[in-house]
Amino acid sequence: MLNFRQSYPMAIALASASLLLTFPSLPLEAAATPIAATETSSETETEADSNPQKERYVRIRSLEGTVTYNGNPVAEGDRLPVDSEGQGLQTGENSRVTLEMDDTIGTVNLDENSQLRVTGLNILPSGGKTTQMYLARGRTQARIRSFNNPDSSFDINTPSGNAGVRGTEFGLVVLPDGETRMAVVSGNVTFTNAGESVECESGFGTIAQPEEPPRRWGKVWDEGRVRLELLTAENEGKVRLEADISPVNFVSLNGNPLDANEEGYFTTVVDIPNDGILRVEVTDPLRQTDVYELVVPSREE
Structure with missing residues (x-):
């Protein structure tokens, strides 16, 4: 025996x-180290939408260890520009960083040995806000609240597809070969690749390979x-x-x-x-x- x-x-x-x-399952926790912001935003999405000309940004809320942007050190409170081709934000061994959006829609935690870019920050004529990021490698956890404006959206792209979020907590991992694994803690996430989509609710996950449709799996836990x-x-x-x-x-x-x-x-x-x-x-x-x-x-x- x-x-x-x-x-x-x-x-x-x-x-x-x-x-x-x-x-x-385990609820997501934001990084413990507080980040000094250049300015503190307390506005809700509805308040921000009343000023459609306001410039959008993603800000470093907290960090620990070695964190760089396009090879240069960053600090708490720094704002990340939209970058479609650069190295973007990178974390070293035993390092992590937490990002927050200008519209207070949520936070994104980037784990060690990871690489992420902000690829789109837009304000629509309706006042809705769209946010796009690209996780090239490593691990991220996002906590995004529900949107007040139906035209708002938050998406994280990877080499194996797109995770479209409408108010949720979820985690993404991108392996060296581009394979993406996702687990949803709460809410719903739609993952799309190669012209096909799967929707994962709380407790479920998906696996996707580059240029192949994603596969939805049973309960992660x-x-x-x-x-x-x-x-x-x-x-x-x-x-x-x-x-x-x-x-x-x-x-x-x-x-x-x-x-x-x-x-x-x-x-x-x-x-x-x-x-x-x-x-x-x-x-x-x-x-x-x-x-x-x-x-x-x-x-x-």
Whole structure:
């Protein structure tokens, strides 16, 4: 019989030789470091719309670590210009930045080793405001409130499509090959690519490859199953690890990433560590990580 212990408190059930893992949702949190703004905006979208000639901007609300814009250091309160081709905003290792829009519609958190540009800030004749950003790589989390003007919109483009937001909290991850993974915490997000769209509500996610239609998946924080199997005497000292998770999530074993197929299934054979403990981490697009320590019993047990 397999023994297990969990690094962080959460529900986990053991059935036969399988461990049943549950992945709860986690509300998005803005970066903790306050950013000094050049000017403080307290206007609502309705108030801002009454002055359609006002210049729009996105401002750095807070930052920590190494953050640059087109290679130059930035500071709290700096405003980002519209930039369709430059390097844009970049974060280094263990660095992050929080952006806020001039119309107080919401905030965007950019995680470490990420790159993002503001590609469009417009005011429509109706007074509606449209905001477009481009996430070239890395991870972002956005919290956008509902719009007062029906013509307003907020979109984040990636190499694999467009996330159209109408009041929601969600996370996006862009991998080095351009693959995009998205998870929605609340509200709805429509993801479009290659002429097709999928709509994801709270708790659901999608995966998209460049030039391919996006695929909508079940619940991001749905139950997953991890199973350990001791191998035969010919392979003594090894164990087989199998898992079924949401393919939107990322899995690592003892710090090493594992590749799941498009259905979220993976299997691997590994040496049993000296301490007999396998550390499994499951991370969603919002960077919420559940950690489990699986204890492999000796054959005498």
